[in-house]
Amino acid sequence: MDTPQIIAPSHALSAGVVHVNLRHTTGFTIVGNHLSQHDELSLAARGLAVHIQSLPPGARVGIKALVERLPDSEHRIAAALRELEEFGYLKRTRQRGRDGRVHTRTVSYNHPDAASLGKEQPRRNPAPAPAPAMAPTPAPAAPVQPPAPAPAPAPAPAPQPQPQPPAEVIAPRLVPVPTAQKPPPPPLPAPRNPTPQLMHAAAALLTGLRQQAAQLTLTEADIAFLAPAVAAWFERDASPASVRHSLTADLPHPLRFPAKLLRHRLTALLPSGRTLPAAFRAEPLQNCDGCDRAFRAPEPGHCGECAAFGSRSVSA
Incomplete structure (x- = not known):
């Protein structure tokens, strides 16, 4: 008889997911399946909830701060925050600080039950176990004598129960509201004599920046806002080539706010030109x-x- 040949594998391969897990010892966040497998939350809302729960206390979780850290748009992050508020994973309230400004206080809940109670889940320290009572040392035996008749002892009063102190409740730690005010940005330079020819040349230079860097595509409002600053450079004897080089050199990647970058460079890199004293001209x-x-x-x-x-x- 010939040797039998095995054509098919001994067991059928599974078509589902196969988990390869490693034990985390540092840098991890515990997330419940009620969040990761939520039937009504979008994937963007679930991922944003995990990101917020992994942040340290006091971290900024406003829309502007999240846009700077995440690749999503403001519209998508705002929609995800509204979903988390609707299902009890997030609570945002507006409060007025000591400086008179209105701040948004955000509380993140790792479970919707904590949001339904209206408070965070504090950690309670377990009460220390009572020490075991020591057994008394037996005294040496005395010679046995006949007992003398003694009057019957009066019944002892029943011990009154001692009132138990109330359990210590740890107040939830509130996230501090940032009160430091940012200094206002420096004013944008302006030309002394904004002639129509000068403003037209400045607008043409800003419009042509996208030919050298596609990420510097500006809107009409941005061009109208930045054109006076470019005209101020022209008044200070800056050539169009030098202005274009100062605005397009060493661009960050990715560039999310091109108008803000150009505003900073037009203000911080403004040449001296005719602003020098007459003795140095x-x-x-x-x-x-x-x-x-x-x-x-x-x-x-x-x-x-x-x-x-x-x-x-x-x-x-």
Whole structure:
């Protein structure tokens, strides 16, 4: 008889998911299946809830702060926050601080039951176990004597139960509200004489930035807002090539707010130009009326040699 050959595997392979798990010892967050397998929450809301629960206490979880850390848009993050509020995983309240400004206080719940109670789940310290009573040491035996008749003892009063102190309730730790105010951004530079030709050249330069960097595509409102600053650069003897290089060099990736970046560079990298004191300004170049050579002087006229030659001719 020939040796039997095995054609099919001994067991059928499963078509479902296969988990390969490693035990986490540091840097992990416990998430319940009621959140990860929620039937009505979107995947964006579930992922945002896990992200918020993994943050340390006091971290900023506003829409602007989340947009800076996550690749999602403001509209998607706002919709996910509303879902988490609807199903009890998040609670946002507006409060007025000591500085008079209105702040948003956000409380994250790791279970909807904590939100239904209206408070966080505090951790209680277990009461220490009572120490075992020590058995008394038996005294040495005395010689047995006949008992003397004694009066019957009066019945002892029943012990009154001692009132138990109320259990210590740990108040939930509230997230501190940030009160530090950010300094306002410096004002955008403005030209001294905003002529129509100057403003048109500034707008044309801003419109053409997208040809060098596609991420610098600006809206009409952004161009109208930034054009005066570019015109101020032109007034300070900055060439269009130098302005374009200052605005497009070493761009961050990804660039989410191109108008804010251009505003910062137009303000922080503003050249000195004509803003120097008069003692440090270079006199303009003039062409000599006699020899047509270039020389520096505040007004047109003759160069030094021609002026000296003319004075010698007059004296002769």
